[in-house]
Amino acid sequence: MLEILRDRFRARAQESLTRAGLALPWWVPVSSTFLSVVFAVIAVVQRDALAPPQPVALGGLLVIATPLAWVITGWVVPWARVAALIAAAAVLLVEPALPDFAPLLLLVAATEAGSVLRTTWGIALVTFAAEAVLLVAGIWGGLIGGPVYMVAVLLGLSGGLMTAGTPGCWPPNAETATPPVTRPCSPNASASRVRCTTSSAIRSASPCCT
Template identity: 50%
Template sequence: MGARVVSGLRARLETSLGRAGIGLPWWVPVAATVVCAVLAVAAVAQRGALVPSALAGLLAMVTALGWAVTGVIAPAWLKVLTVLAAVGILLADPVVPDFSPVLLVVLAAETALITRPAFAFAVAGSSVAMLGVAAARVGLVGFPVYVAAVLLGLSGGLMGRWYGRALDAERAARDAVRDQAVLAERQRIAREVHDVVAHSLSITLLHLTGARRALRQDRDVDEAVEGLEEAERVGRAAMADIRRTVGLLAEAPAGTHSLPGAGDIPALVERTRAAGLEVRYEQRGDLAALPDLAGLGLYRIAQESLANVAKHGGGAPARMRLDVGAAGARLTVRNRLSAPAAAGAGGSGLTGMSARAGQLGAELSAGPEGPDWVVAVSVPVGAAP
């Protein structure tokens, strides 16, 4: 039952604080209200619960009572007026020691915490002036101590306000970093899926084109069926690769197969040849010496390059060379385009290759060299994780 009451009070307070634009935990106003209530009761009790002092105690708590009835937090200026009026009534009959000036300490801390500094300084100044009048007119004892306490409450509230803003700024910075990390991961996954789909569709289209020609020109059903079966195999392999890539978004891997690397480039070339695209491939050096991330990046760049050759090369042969040495690896893909404009065909392939090269700390160039279109990427071994 008690937990339910506390939960309801917390929810109501958080709603009220949100409406008032006060970014404080729910327990802060609760603690301040309890302290004010205790001080008001003590100050009234010190004066024998006379009618003026009892009215002053009620006035000090009127904003809290108003929230209990309406659920709306009163404006700061209204609380300041009621508390100052209450303390003024109580100080008309000072006692030793007097708890009523401590209400001004709490008021100074609250206003410094939730209002503009200028308003908080004005409240603290009014409190000090009230204490000075009480000390001069009715003989309030302990004036210097009360003034020091008010100033201490003011400084504590200002420090709390600064600390809260610093926490908000830190949370905002963490959120921005997290959002950037999520965006980078999505872009990485998007590049993986793009490379797989683009290459697989290009190879599948080559097989389908071969099957169509076998049926239309050669009337060779067996060759056409072979081409269709190969297209089906490439499509199924692409689906498995896509599922494995998308599985990177999950907490656990979607499968047990590893991602491709530089050692898989020869098999990639063979699949491209089987689809009908002539590719001359040369390789030098030990591919196993490349780090996994560098090998994956080189494989994806080679995959995207061959897909671009299939789309824009007009059937012209391609030449691919991969050199691995002590200083790093260099991949070069060269083909002669049937139309110069095809080199600048739109798409995200070159953007994806540039992003991969940037991740590897590599240098990528893609553009015409005489009659050829050349893609070249150099990966320093020290730059590849």
């Protein structure tokens, strides 16, 4: 029974990623989501915002909003996910703690942005927003260790960008992807067409697949 549920979950997650245009292994977003939920729960507990519920607990709800949306709809929206993480960190950092787990949500957001967003300006916008939240929290909110968190965000972004360009993990951004090399059809065109029916990669790269 557990194996059946696991296989269904894995298939649904992989289908959602494929629909969103993300060639990620299913366990990558699952792991990232799990970490962000753990960070959010710890951050809310640090602020004693669970019992009785405090307004700052909204930050925790924002983190679990996108996973719940996926459970209901089956859709993965990278922009919504990253925006929710940044908004959650901003809400939680209204009341900084020491040590504080809330800035780690920005680290996750920057890493995900570097690995899944396809535009340079989008990645830059996410990075700027994350750093701005930390800067404001450090100057007006009393966050301790703001510069360390800001460097951590940049390191997370670097990790996401490097992973995005690693062959075999998931494709690089569209701007830097190497176009497939096409070759003339072989004399045995019928055999080529047979192979085309079983491989989407061959079908997209070969002029024989018509």
